[in-house]
Amino acid sequence: MIATNIALSGVQASVARLNVSAQNVANANTTGEIAKAVPAANAIGRTINHAYQPIAIYQAAAAAGGVNAKPVPAVPGTGPRYDPESQDADADGNIEAPDVEFASEDAEQRKALFSFRANLSVIRTQDQMMGSLLDTRV
Template identity: 35%
Template sequence: MATSISSIGASGMQAAQMRLDASANNVANANTPNYRRQVVSQEAAADAAGVRATMQREQTAEGVALEKEAVEQMAATYAFKANLQTVRTQDQMMGSLLDVKA
């Protein structure tokens, strides 16, 4: 069970970091002609606990909306923090369990 909680949290943090990286790259290239935004899609990992994230380019070069990227960066930061808290809580629970067993 502990491994599942750790892998769920770790995969969530990796996905959130990927979202933040893609958004930062979009902002950096906002003025690049014909730039196609990077987007991250996430899905539940059927073969393992957690989430699988993949980065793709949008099909059309519609440009970058900075306000949309700011919201995406905030959402990715909150997702990272939530998954980090899951891992920390799991570590605390394991430490408490070891203290009880000792």
């Protein structure tokens, strides 16, 4: 039974990793204004568009076995990008953009898929072993 619980925590972690990576890819073009100091008098009634903050998954071993997956902000997260046509561009034509690398996200999604399959294989094997054990006659 413990092997099943450990594998289930791995399945849940894989799903979390895939969801976070999909969010990062979907919001890769969600840009915003460059963060800068704005005098209090100019900030009244002003809405600031923020760029999407990419997310990463922090995985750690659980006390009872298995893993815990926790979403955390990716570092550095965002950076300036030159796009003078954007509505969020400053006087120099720069905007704040998420630091999302599509190749890294593709690799992360593939790792999540392989991890999911491996943990699912453990669950299937445990189920087959329990079935064989219950089918045994004395």
